[in-house]
Amino acid sequence: MISLIFRLIGRGIRDLGLHPWANIFTLVAVTMVSLLAALFMFTLHNVNQELLKTRGQVQMQIFWQSGTAAEAYNRQWDKLSKLDGLKEIRTFTPDDALKHLSEALNGEDDFAWMKEQNNPLQPTALLAFSVKAGVENDRWATDLLSRLKELPYVDKVHYNPLQIDLAKGWIGLTRSVIWPIIGFLGLVVALVVGNTIRLSLMTRKDEIEILYLVGAKQWFIRLPLLTGGALLGLTGSSIALGTLYGAQIFFEDVLNFPPLFIKLTFLPPDQCIALLGAVTLIGMFSSFVAVRG
Amino acid sequence: MISLIFRLIGRGIRDLGLHPWANIFTLVAVTMVSLLAALFMFTLHNVNQELLKTRGQVQMQIFWQSGTAAEAYNRQWDKLSKLDGLKEIRTFTPDDALKHLSEALNGEDDFAWMKEQNNPLQPTALLAFSVKAGVENDRWATDLLSRLKELPYVDKVHYNPLQIDLAKGWIGLTRSVIWPIIGFLGLVVALVVGNTIRLSLMTRKDEIEILYLVGAKQWFIRLPLLTGGALLGLTGSSIALGTLYGAQIFFEDVLNFPPLFIKLTFLPPDQCIALLGAVTLIGMFSSFVAVRG
Amino acid sequence: MIHLNRLSYSFGSNWALKDISLHVEKGEFIFLTGHSGAGKTTLMRLLYGALPVKRGQATVAGYELHKLKRKQIPDLRRELGVVFQDFKILPNRSVYENVALALTVRSMAKSTIDKRVRAIIRALGLENKTYIKCHKLSGGEQQRVAIARSMVVNPKLILADEPTGNLDFELSMHLMDVFKQFHTHGTTIIMATHSREILRTVPDAKVIHLDGGKICEPPEHILSEMAS
Amino acid sequence: MIHLNRLSYSFGSNWALKDISLHVEKGEFIFLTGHSGAGKTTLMRLLYGALPVKRGQATVAGYELHKLKRKQIPDLRRELGVVFQDFKILPNRSVYENVALALTVRSMAKSTIDKRVRAIIRALGLENKTYIKCHKLSGGEQQRVAIARSMVVNPKLILADEPTGNLDFELSMHLMDVFKQFHTHGTTIIMATHSREILRTVPDAKVIHLDGGKICEPPEHILSEMAS
Ligand SMILES: Nc1ncnc2c1ncn2[C@@H]1O[C@H](COP(=O)(O)OP(=O)(O)OP(=O)(O)O)[C@@H](O)[C@H]1O
Ligand SMILES: Nc1ncnc2c1ncn2[C@@H]1O[C@H](COP(=O)(O)OP(=O)(O)OP(=O)(O)O)[C@@H](O)[C@H]1O
Ligand SMILES: [Mg+2]
Numbered sequence A, B: 001m002i003s004l005i006f007r008l009i010g011r012g013i014r015d016l017g018l019h020p021w022a023n024i025f026t027l028v029a030v031t032m033v034s035l036l037a038a039l040f041m042f043t044l045h046n047v048n049q050e051l052l053k054t055r056g057q058v059q060m061q062i063f064w065q066s067g068t069a070a071e072a073y074n075r076q077w078d079k080l081s082k083l084d085g086l087k088e089i090r091t092f093t094p095d096d097a098l099k100h101l102s103e104a105l106n107g108e109d110d111f112a113w114m115k116e117q118n119n120p121l122q123p124t125a126l127l128a129f130s131v132k133a134g135v136e137n138d139r140w141a142t143d144l145l146s147r148l149k150e151l152p153y154v155d156k157v158h159y160n161p162l163q164i165d166l167a168k169g170w171i172g173l174t175r176s177v178i179w180p181i182i183g184f185l186g187l188v189v190a191l192v193v194g195n196t197i198r199l200s201l202m203t204r205k206d207e208i209e210i211l212y213l214v215g216a217k218q219w220f221i222r223l224p225l226l227t228g229g230a231l232l233g234l235t236g237s238s239i240a241l242g243t244l245y246g247a248q249i250f251f252e253d254v255l256n257f258p259p260l261f262i263k264l265t266f267l268p269p270d271q272c273i274a275l276l277g278a279v280t281l282i283g284m285f286s287s288f289v290a291v292r293g
Numbered sequence C, D: 001m002i003h004l005n006r007l008s009y010s011f012g013s014n015w016a017l018k019d020i021s022l023h024v025e026k027g028e029f030i031f032l033t034g035h036s037g038a039g040k041t042t043l044m045r046l047l048y049g050a051l052p053v054k055r056g057q058a059t060v061a062g063y064e065l066h067k068l069k070r071k072q073i074p075d076l077r078r079e080l081g082v083v084f085q086d087f088k089i090l091p092n093r094s095v096y097e098n099v100a101l102a103l104t105v106r107s108m109a110k111s112t113i114d115k116r117v118r119a120i121i122r123a124l125g126l127e128n129k130t131y132i133k134c135h136k137l138s139g140g141e142q143q144r145v146a147i148a149r150s151m152v153v154n155p156k157l158i159l160a161d162e163p164t165g166n167l168d169f170e171l172s173m174h175l176m177d178v179f180k181q182f183h184t185h186g187t188t189i190i191m192a193t194h195s196r197e198i199l200r201t202v203p204d205a206k207v208i209h210l211d212g213g214k215i216c217e218p219p220e221h222i223l224s225e226m227a228s
């Protein structure tokens, strides 16, 4: 019995070679639509990461009084970088700030408008905290803010409470949008892969009819077809993921330049497995459906 | 001759009915992959618009001296809104600002940290200028900045020159990334649509062979098939665009809430036509190729 | 082996078979004759379960076709060997594979399959085509593959629909010898044929003549063939 | 009409035709006989351009097949009416459409097509199947559709490969009458057949007997049929 099952699975694999063109066409379609789906997921994943990085956090910018001793604010920076919930700290000495500014202006020396304002640059630190979705956040942020303000030498702290709204909004949006999109994507992949496989089985309609006529049982006919469908799905989605991985490595740093600093990251393993599994299952399922009709 | 051509085109359309299942499967696959492509273009279009809105521009925030008469700054706001290159102006009276702030804090009345700072709110205006990619921008921005600073009652003007870099970076990125993506998308659509149509023509292999055997010339066989392929492509991409349009109207305002304020806009007509044309041509072309083999 | 009671079948409004009643005992040899379109193939298709029995009763090899469930059809077909009028062989498989198919479907051991397939291929003179794909065969060779596939299973009942239409006289005679061998070993055979030369080869066979879907008295010339 | 000079054809290493030399004049009636696999269908396929002439020379209806360009094949085929051994009719088109196809392909006017198609369908006794899809026809009915399609174009040359394999005696005789009518109107006919009864119907026909791909002297029994 088990040897028969293996024989039938083997037959399913060998049968793919009997209809090379039909199967190549199917494979290309399956691969391409998987690739498109993977790319979609990839884009979503990276946009999501990027937006969470810039939006899903609270930023506080601390300005020290001009003329604060370097030693003093350096010590404070060390302490600040150990704060709870801190995701990132970027610090600028007055010299840093001036350098950045002149670089941004392409080395032009026209700082007239700045000097007019009589505004000597201050040491600053930009603190980014990640937002945990929850009710207590506003309170937490205002508490933190007042603590920061009370630090010695600190001149002022800028903090935009709108950012909390933004972050919360984005997290909620992600939750409410990502699943419908993945569902729709699944539908598209299912319909394209499914229909292509059913179409390719139409070229084998006669063969299936003949098998029935000589007394084959359902599973005798279906098992090889299911195997073939699964193999097409698995191969197609594997090729798609492989291609995407190659592309990701190749283009990893294509967006990684100032001021974007976006490093493309590959799909997490669970999403890869979900894609492989889904396409394979679709391949099997549509082979199954195709034979019923 | 011309009547014969019309007869053959008619035959191509009628022949679709002879193989309903094969054609329905093909149509669904074509529609779905067109829809996916359209959705991809749609997302890109909207992300692009959104990013251009927030990134491809220079923002200057003007702070008036506290206590400036409402009449005075109102008159200036009118003038500012007529500035060249201005895309958006948002104005806040001191009362507005306080209201927003208290709303953002969910009506809590704990403004202690603000009063501590002894910082009475000022009238402000946020001016957004669109950036034209070019070399003279930095100069233009600094010129504008100094002009704004010289306005009467103006206390200070915030302007981040980094934003120019960001805007330029995004515009350049769009230029360098959008075409490869569209090219890749075209490839995917071409391969899926093309292979599906070739696959569906495999179910008609015998028919084509028989036509040759009874003395049909190339064009007699190809014209109806080209018609059928074109029709499949056109119908599929039209359904896809129609569905997307419906979805866009339905979900137009799904992201249009504070603080995102993203109003989804439909693909511009030229992109729609490009999609319809491309899919139709692919349908024709792959029918053409299928018969050659 | 076969009991038909007032069996009728219609395609839409076209009654291809009308009120057929027939009893075939185990081991009988039946010729099915009749004009083109008389209903011979339709009767065969009912017997092997390709068409459902909607009116009348039919029992084949112990299976009551008018009560048959879909799942039982493969079991019925495993009792039979069928030669289809249009062969129904797999064009892109070899002769060996096509013949072996009937046994593979019955889950037989590989060595048994091999022995029986080779024997029947030799008996039908196809040994030098064993590994040729069937779409490369001539019409008569394809027909012999179809016959080989029906015989290889050693069925209780062979339904052969026009099995010699593409074969020349000598080969037809040889094939009839093979059919008769099966017959003498107890296989029931129902053969639709147009050829008088074929009728002549089995003088003790019964002739069922169809005309417009009804069983009729065979015409004179057929009776005389059988008598000669 | 047909001139073959040392024509050979091989499928891989299998020589299906060897050194065939043959002259057929306009208006001749030729029977092509030979065992199953002798090369009859292969010869036909060479004549209608489905296989390329690679060795030897062949001229059919004025077309030199050994020099024929792909683009000329449809022109050659428009001179011919071919009855294929496996019918090659479109299963999901009606009888009418299948027969009309041969004329549509030749860009004829609709009214002419209609008249000629109906006439030939009537002549072959298919008038009550005119609008039935061909996959619903019996074997013999399908064969008659194939014959009708070859005749409807009034060809100079008819190539008929086993055109009566699925037809009963009376119908075969009737069809031979139709073929003979075409013959008396000057059509050249080449007919591959296994049936002795068919041979007998055209006593003045020439018999070309193939054996293992070569033209041989027809065996005794065929000669005696023709003489009787
Ligand atoms: N699927 C079908 N749908 C409609 N009519 C059909 C179908 N199959 C057969 N028929 C009709 O039923 C009648 C009997 O067909 P059947 O195939 O049984 O004839 P037959 O005796 O086998 O003829 P032949 O000797 O030509 O093979 C014919 O008129 C045929 O056209
Ligand atoms: N496409 C092919 N590839 C390989 N061999 C072929 C092919 N077609 C035919 N043959 C072989 O060529 C030989 C002649 O075949 P052909 O079809 O001409 O025979 P035939 O005389 O028509 O026989 P029948 O009376 O059985 O129809 C056969 O042995 C056949 O197996
Ligand atoms: Mg029949």
Ligand SMILES: [Mg+2]
Pocket: C138, C139, C140, D040, D041, D042, D085, D161
């Ligand atoms: Mg032949």
